[in-house]
Amino acid sequence: MRFxxxxxxxxxxxxxVVHAVxxxxxxxxxxxxxxxxxxxxxxxxxxxxxxxxxxxxCGAVARFSPVMASVVxxxxxxxxxxxxxxxxxxxxEAHLLPGALLRNEGLKFICEPVHLRVEExxxxxxxxxxxxxxxxxxxxNEGNFICDPETLERLKANGQIVLRYCEPDGTVxxxxxxxxxxxxxxxxxxxxxxxxxxMPHPERVVDPLSGGTDGQAIFRAIAKRAAEVAG
Amino acid sequence: MTRYEIFVTYKRGIFDPxxxxxxxxxxxxxxxEVEGVSIGKYIRLDVADGTPEERVAEMCDKLLANPVIEDYxxxxxxx
Numbered sequence: 001m002r003f004x005x006x007x008x009x010x011x012x013x014x015x016x017v018v019h020a021v022x023x024x025x026x027x028x029x030x031x032x033x034x035x036x037x038x039x040x041x042x043x044x045x046x047x048x049x050x051x052x053x054x055x056x057x058c059g060a061v062a063r064f065s066p067v068m069a070s071v072v073x074x075x076x077x078x079x080x081x082x083x084x085x086x087x088x089x090x091x092x093e094a095h096l097l098p099g100a101l102l103r104n105e106g107l108k109f110i111c112e113p114v115h116l117r118v119e120e121x122x123x124x125x126x127x128x129x130x131x132x133x134x135x136x137x138x139x140x141n142e143g144n145f146i147c148d149p150e151t152l153e154r155l156k157a158n159g160q161i162v163l164r165y166c167e168p169d170g171t172v173x174x175x176x177x178x179x180x181x182x183x184x185x186x187x188x189x190x191x192x193x194x195x196x197x198x199m200p201h202p203e204r205v206v207d208p209l210s211g212g213t214d215g216q217a218i219f220r221a222i223a224k225r226a227a228e229v230a231g
Numbered sequence: 232m233t234r235y236e237i238f239v240t241y242k243r244g245i246f247d248p249x250x251x252x253x254x255x256x257x258x259x260x261x262x263x264e265v266e267g268v269s270i271g272k273y274i275r276l277d278v279a280d281g282t283p284e285e286r287v288a289e290m291c292d293k294l295l296a297n298p299v300i301e302d303y304x305x306x307x308x309x310x
Contacts, residue, residue, distance in 0.1 A: 100300045
């Protein structure tokens with residue numbers, strides 16, 4: 001499968017994502033944010049970083065980059081679109097995912113591995129067994145997920161909550177989210193399940209050299225979904 | 232030139248971490264009368280004369296504020 005990894009001015013995790021995808025045996029190419037052609041790609045990843053210096057709000061300017069209209073169309077076709085960290089923030093600003101990401105509750109930039117519980121969700125192509133616990137690093141200042149109560153109910157009812165911060169044994173406690181995220185939410189998907197946003201960085205734990213392999217399952221699943229859609 | 236001042240604040244019910252930190256710090260300094268602090272953004276927008284406020288509201292909805300989490304107030308200023 002061929003992954004398109006979008007580079008916005010200020011993205012800084014695109015090389016890690018490309019490395020992770022290639023490590024998993026797939027091909028990956030960069031897509032400049034000013035380009036609009038996503039033909040030939042089976043999956044699109046919006047990587048982490050500080051697009052446009054995080055000015056105004058994280059992701060607020062990037063969502064108007066020329067490539068984003070193509071990303072919206074790509075998503076409408078049911079193909080996998082994944083936003084990691086700043087990419088997640090861009091997806092919420094672009095209204096491809098609900099809610100928003102506020103500054104971390106403790107006002108501190110947090111860079112550390114976290115435990116994540118895989119929830120039973122409509123994002124079933126992720127192919128991760130519900131209830132299992134992954135360890136993936138986070139690296140952000142604005143990962144404090146928030147949405148209004150009605151949206152939260154809808155996310156729960158539709159099975160759009162994909163990952164929650166948890167304790168090592170998988171239990172979710174009020175303090176499990178290091179950033180104060182509502183309902184310990186670390187990752188969500190759209191109603192259709194093909195647009196997935198998450199604050200943790202799975203690309204950093206794909207190559208065993210970088211300290212773990214829990215991120216492999218996510219890239220394997222994106223490729224599998226892309227193959228299904230491509231027929 | 233017409234000047235608009237825009238005040239962007241978190242919606243009611245949205246936790247404001249910098250505001251909460253400022254409130255705690257003020258309490259630590261002995262300002263017991265402080266009942267709440269909300270920290271937002273101030274934007275000064277200079278536009279061509281005759282630009283209607285609705286146009287500024289559109290800019291707020293589209294880019295300057297995020298309606299999911301923020302409210303904004305627009306004040307026209309004499310320059």
